Amino acid sequence: MRFYTGFAAMLLATTAATPALATAADGDNGTAADDVTGEQAAEPAAPSTKRAFTTGVAKGRDLLDTAISASVIDDHDLSQLSVSSIAGIMQNIPGIRSETSDIDGFSAITIRGLPLSADGSKFLQLQEDGLPVLEFGDIHFAGIDQFLRADLTLAQVQAIRGGSASTFASNSPGGLINFISRTGQHAGGMLQVSSGVGHDLKRIDFAYGSPLGDGWRFHVGGFYRQGEGPRAIGYDGFRGGQIKANVTKEFEGGYIRIYGKFMDDRQPNYSLYPITLSGTDENPVVGNLPGNAIKDDAYGSPLTARYPGVDQNNNPTSYDARNGLRGITSSLGLEAQFDIGEWTVTNRFRFADISGEYNESIAMVTLPAPVLAGLFGGPGATLSYAAGPNAGQPINDARLLAYSIAINAQLNALDNVTNDLRASRVWDLGKGVLTTTGGVYTSAQSIDMYWNFANAINDIAGGGRNAPVNLFDAGGTALTDNGVNAYGFGFAVPLSTYHTRYDLDYSITAPYGSINWQIGKLAIGASVRWDKGTVDGNVFSSAFPGRNGQAAIDVNGDGVISDAETRVAILPLTQPAAVDYDYDYLSYSTGVNYRFADSLSAFARYSRGGRANAERILGIGSLNPASGALIDPTVAFSIVKQAEAGVKFRKDNLSAFVTGFWASTDDRNFQIGADAAGQVVVIEVNRTYSAKGIEFEGEWRKGPFAITVGATFTDASIDDDKIDTSFNGNTPRHIPDLAFFARPTVELKNVTFGAVINGTTESYAQDSNQLIQPGYVLVSPFVQFRPTERLTVAVNAFNVLDELAVVQLAAATIPPSGIANAQVMNGRTVTASLRYTF
Template sequence: MLLLAAACVLPSTAMAAEEKVEGEAPSASVSSANQMTTGVARARDRLDSATSTSTLDEARIQILGVRSTAEIFRYIPGMRSESTGGEGFGNISVRGLPIANGGAKFLQIQENGIPTLEFGDIGFATAEQFLRADLNLVGLQTIRGGSASTFASNSPGGIVNLIDKTGTEDGGAIQLTGGLDYDDQRIDFEYGAHINDTLRFHVGGFYRKGEGPRATGFDGFKGGQIKFNITKEFTGGYIRFYGKLLDDQTVPTPYTPVQVSGTNGDPSYSSIANFDVTKDSLFSRYIGSNITLDDQNRPVANPYHDATHSKVKSIGFEANFDVDGWTINDKFRYAKMSGHMIQPYMLSNTSASLPYRSVDYATNIMASFHGTTLSYATGPQAGQVIADPSTLNGNGLLTLQLAWDNKLNSLDNMINDLRASKVWDMGGGELTFTAGYYRSSQDIDIAWLWTSQLSDVVGGGNANLINMSVGSLPITQGGYFGYGPALLGGYRRDRSDVSYDVNAPYGSLNYHIGKLSVGASVRYDFGRARGNLYGTTVPGNAQYITYDMNGDGTISLPERKVGFISYATSALVNYNYDYLSYSLSANYRMADDFSLFARYSKGARANADRIFFSGYINSATGKLNDPAAAFDPVQQAEAGIKYRANNAELYVTGFWAKTGEHNVSLERSYRAYGAELEASYRWGIFSVNGGATWTKAEITADKLDSSTIGNTPKHQADLIFQISPQVDIKKFSVGANVYGTTSSFAGDSNQLKMPGYAIVNAFVQYRPTDSVTLMLNANNLFDVLGLVEVDAEYIPSNGLVTARTVNPRTISASLRFDF
């Protein structure tokens, strides 16, 4: 409030400040976007900065053909983004840093310079789940490694910052998009204008509805968002207020059955009969809800069509002004965030703890229970006995699955980032000093409401729950083995209610003389975790209760295995942590179009819910059993060259990283090194942008499983790449965006491989007038089977594994009106 008051009384004495320094748009294209504001002290030309940075503008994002925010990240050099549709559940990392259990652990995803979530890998609530790319977006800036460790908390790998329009240009746009070979209808709009010479605003958003790129039998994509900001300029600065309302449902791609043959080192993957792994999903119109007890132990039926349901209500402000040569900037946001996540999940096919595989032939399951009868529990054939299970749906398969059902009660956060910067002329050069203070609070209140079900395997959104009985004894009820996580022995019916507070003073010095710039920055993070853990994983609590779930007065076998959250005994979370981050750099601009740079950094990422329920926290005292589990350090070195001419750019960086990690049932160290390339070239009507990253990564220590030492981390390919050629002829533009990867291992044991692939997205644009644009976009044009995850360490005897894949070919058409 003091800062806001100062912003109001100082305009007459403040010096002029360029608003682009903090929070404004990158330039109009990748090739001309040479000013970087994200993760650095002040905006600098890329050739004068010892960082690895990239930008994507609105026009480029429009033609990429992405279907989710995480898919945009695939086109950033050095970044690995394993996105499988929907919004959320993306596995995102940078330069060989590990993705042990999903999310974006070592990467911070921001919106207008403020983190979406303080921690990017919260279980079932990843950061990109609460972001949407629409016409509000003017561009995206990224920094990989470098000063990301010191200019943001919990971001040693890098920062991705999505930047909104602020009404600097009067006018707007309306865009209508529809799927031609899949069910999706969407409308986007945006409008910005000057109210007077010093006051401007921008508003925009979208709404969509449809089944989506995979067959589910219901409208799984439903909802939208609206965003608004208003900016008041004054002599020497500005103040901006903004708000956001998001309520959107999307359907992710769950693990689904895949046939695999050949050898672990040279496998061949293919779809099973009546289930196309690229187009189908285990979501179904005939499995409408998950019947369970809620987090207050009351019976509920949670709808499957919620899928990934994200809700955000946020307000914030940004103030920027100059006082006696000091540039002062403050960003503040309060976000009320909640939601729901539900999807079917099959346990690993190679789990030795199950009496039979999670995906197996019905005849094998029946052989485990002599005298078994199967019948439909849901769908149009409910109650009908399955006469010949071996021919069921043409594949004879059943899946024993968990209903992943997580209620996201609160992910509320409040964040403020205040910084001041000044430049002095000194010794023939310029000395830039920056000091700041970061403060945040982050709630993690999530309830796990899982159940255990039996389903058939069929595509088209037509799967059913299946009942099983042995003689006259029903083993299931309505397709449920248990109204709790019976497949996990009753564990994982839990709830976390914890709040994190993070404080971080930081500062930097940069001295620029002639062609040389040297810099140093430091950040001291200290935080605390306070709260409670409840449920079956807390020592002393029971795994089940008996409860008449259908109210018929009779207790069935599944009703003896009802999951509940016990509040009688809780585990405390009550610990503090602190760590120091620093970064040292040098940049030498040999010529106007060429520079060299080098940097060494040490940062860390504080661990959040990934160390809950895993033995890292003493349940009685709330303290850490091992203080090292509080945060995971990352050491990095990088060096590179930067070249920019009138029609070409080239950025080449070599990197090395050493990482420690504590995660769910995991305590490891990693090392990675490699090289990163980003390039662009324009010649007349032809242009091309591209990038590639070569990485060699290794598990160097493993406290729980020494057999993995020396192995390559799962999903880490030697090479990832992207290239985008484009031709522009008067009113037409045509081009393609290709991204791909070489092969990688499905698991850390380095047995079963996932083949490499290349996905082609193509587009055609026609502009009959300056204000009208028609676009045809094809995502995965050649309908390639791209395996993102395979949940198996080796090929099992039945030749069936479960996997997540990239989305199938989807073709959309858009009509845009600019005004």
């Protein structure tokens, strides 16, 4: 990546010198948990309903004094959730639609009815300590949550929906979610060991922080885990962990903080899985294939995990799908705040070296063995097992086999460097107070990745026992190598489809500013941001004209070119497509807040924000491969417009926030969908969308009893599809009318117990609005027992009723075969833990 290292070095040097200028502490760093409860050595205290909010705003304020819709989940709440994934946590925030199997990486996240046209989080920015984890949330095969983990170092999660998120961060027109770390304000630590009950997954977490005297304090923590996990895959799918540390020096009027993180973690990919699909489109019935259990199995096996292929230099190599979703991050950050005269200056800087790997296997076609043999081998074709306990055994019956696609993405470098410098001042203006803020944000993001695909045949034994199957033509010639039929796509599309390497650099400079005038109970504010980006690099793909994408290569190195080895997708290494273009867009937001009383306020806001599109738009129809320019410059970014109005009430131990919203956007994208036969297809998207709805969040506490509830009603629509007008007026896929959560708890002296309830009504499986995707209600109880002052024994049971919760149905209608693919949440998953605080 072409990082401006000179700038980084200068920044570190000048920021390190700033404590001499500090005169008065503002306390609003917007990132680390300096004002967050629960860092004491004891168990996390019950949260206060009066919380200062610092994410996506100019200055931290009480939520009743801000014209935004926002939520906070603190460490007390986090300890009660029976999920560990980032996307799973976000299911407990109103307005957020988070599709996950409780793994970090293969998820789709959106907000306020904005489209889930692809995986990742296009319109919603995820931050760690006030800076983005990745600049773009929907990079192919590299979702932000693949490089972010929740552990005991996490103090608080702050979420802002709409509002000023579009002007206080780049590429965040829908909202911001900030994962905030502990900083050691209070002396104490925690050590926790946990284990799956009924499944193999062991984990150890630790965290410790303390003041050191003379204004110094530190915090360090992390986790390590290993095991097969809650689904049967036949190997340790979870392996790895992270460690984080920070050191803070406080001065009169400011502070300086240095922090770092190292993460190397692997997780299995609980992706699409073959199912039976019967009933009607309005009332489908999801069932298991013989010998399979979709809630308990994943489409992986030690027998199919390793397979040969070619690397990004077209040389033979091998791939190991047991690496799953792997995220590797080494980051170093520096944050400082100080006063210069009447101005408060804050600077945040972070460099992150990010890489990893993405592995997925999907059944493209699931058929009885004789039908599959005839389809791919012709009349008289035969089948036999290629490995496993039945190796060499012929398959003469009609058992179900799958023609699968194995996907491997080598995430060579997703490095980024970000810096956010801002200055604020409070002025007396007439009978009111004027707060002004100005700043400049700069970032550089690399996208260096290579995609490899292979088609293979395997059985569907389930339980982590899927085995590869060889195919022979009528003359006995092998059409597969250990089950592999093509080193690329061998079915329905050209062999080299999506066989691509990206080597790109994105640079962003974004000056921004805001004003807020408060007079009595009235506050009026506005903010603006101008994002200017440059993109350069290369794309290697045979999709562009005049480029060869296929060759015959001895992939397995046995000295013979087999039939399968005549079908090898390669990169046109000497013919890269250039990428060289600029873009810019303006974002703005304005709002008004009126505090009628200490317990009641109301607000209204209108916002316009932009979101630059990353590598997804760089295809044959949008990129001029000779000049690197976009054929249509408007493809470079999408605009989101939002209007919202809400009422906030908080008195004693009762709070209730209600917000009505309207949002619209355009989207140029590609989404993985399914046709009427259940076949996985890639659909080009060029649409405008709109959504309106209501968000509610409330909390009530009385003695030992407490309940937190949230709900979102959404009415979303595809307004104008420029490719297929038959979609106009339809509801976007996977957007339910109602999504909700509730968290009732009882907290006694030695015992805390309760449940987390998450639910959603039905939605449409695809944009065609034929097949209904069932809704669900998941009940996940927990109990925490404290036999002594510092010891806590806890049991969390996710989905205790073992509900079938469908995340996505990969079909547009019930297929004639009655077999489709689906992604579901885990079934009943019980975890026990022992925590010691000191």
